[in-house]
Amino acid sequence: MSDISIRVTGRAGRITLDRPQALNALTYDMCLAIEDALDRWANDTSVDLIVVDAAGERAFCSGGDIAELYATGKAGDYDYGRKFWADEYRLNAKIFSYSKPVVSFMQGFTMGGGVGLGCHGSHRVVSETSQIAMPECGIGLIPDVGGSLMLALAPGRIGEYLGVTATRMSAQDAIFAGFADCYIPQHLWPDLIAKLEDTGDAAILTPATLAPPASELQEHQAQIDALFDGETLGDILNNLRKNDGEFARETLKKMERMSPLAMASTIEVIHRLRGPSLTIEKALDLEYRFTYRAMEHGDFLEGIRAAIIDKDRKPAWQFADMNVPLAATGKMLRPLGNAALTLENTR
Structure with a gap:
């Protein structure tokens, strides 16, 4: 497959995304190929660790x-998207619980599905160019691919904010x-x-x-914790609107571009997950409940239309006044x- 290089080099199973012209966006076939490789290497004694770059x-x-997701959804075929998400989430869970070290090198943009691929491994390397985000609310989805788990585990109310x-x-x-472990300059x-491939020992990163x-x-955590301490989207919006500080104004401006239904659901998911019973399985289950319905009942298709298809940046969200009923x-x-x-x- 020209979009991805999967091979064994030395002691390492190697996965290299190779769609730089598309910012290495994950296709469905790429997800399946990665999962197949992980399955092969799990019991291969010649492979000591996995390196993803x-x-x-x-x-x-x-x-x-997401182009094909949009095309099938607009045609009334919701099953393709549901299958895509289910298979992708299975891959996310597999990386999270993998029996061997998984080392990811995340330069530049790592967003959405990239977080699911790069941020669930055991050794997550970032550099001076890294920019990591969960931007799903901007297209009518909630942070998924297991991202809700990391948001629920983030300090204070950082998860809601992100x-x-x-x-x-x-x-x-x-x-x-x-979302990451190791800061290592990219050069x-x-x-x-090369050393990971030669030794099969992730300890060389230290x-x-x-x-x-x-x-x-x-530095902003104290403000974030105070502004996002509400139980619902409405509570948080009230806090932001009552605060005349620059940070609150900028935060509110960001949120005004997002799907209100997706934001309200994101906050609810994080609150349900936070606590001692948090597992990757619980996070993915809640995420899938939303994504399963996102085309038919949510704002996903409208969000993609406005951001990717027509590029007018003027989505007609449900609950545009941001008053989202429970x-x-x-x-x-x-x-x-x-x-x-x-x-x-099951495939």
Whole structure:
């Protein structure tokens, strides 16, 4: 497959995304190929660890390739998207619980589906160019691919803030928020990858890891915790509107571009997950309840139209006044019964 290079080099299973012209966006076939490779290598004693990287300077992976999702959804075929998401989520869970180290090198943009691929492994490397985000609310989805788990685990109310504003994290922000582990300057990566291939030992990353610069996100945490301490989207909006500070104004401006239904559902999902019972399976199940319904009942198709197809940046969101009834989020997140997500490979 020309979009991806999968091979074994030395002691490492190697996965390189190779669509730099498309910012290495993940296609459905790429997801399936990655899963097949992980299945092969799980019990291969010649493979000690997995290294995931990407071609080009601009992006590790900008997200999922959504053009076909839009085309099928507009034609009234919702099953293709449901199958895509179910299979992608199974891959995310597999990376999260993989029996061998998974080392990801995330330069440039890492967003949406790229987070699901790069941020669930055991060793998540970022650099001076890294920008990581969960921008799904801007197209009518909620942060998915297991991203809701990381948002629920982030310090204080950082998860709510990142989830509903699509704020891009620098390398240092990503480490603070729990989306990355190692800050290593990018010019060192080729030699490190060669050593990983030669030794099969992820511990070689430790000497190269530097203390990242100060996190801007961390500096704003006190404000974020105060502004986002509400139980619902309405509570948070009230806090923001009553605050005349610049940070609150800028935050509100970001949120005004997002799907209100998606934001309200994002906050609800994070609140349901937060606590001792949090698991990747629970996070993916809640995410799938929303994405399963996103084309038919949510804002997904309208969000894609406005951002990608017509590019008018003027989506006609449901609940455009941002007053989202609790019943609306309840509808998007209710259990799916026989259609519930299963993480068993049935293909």
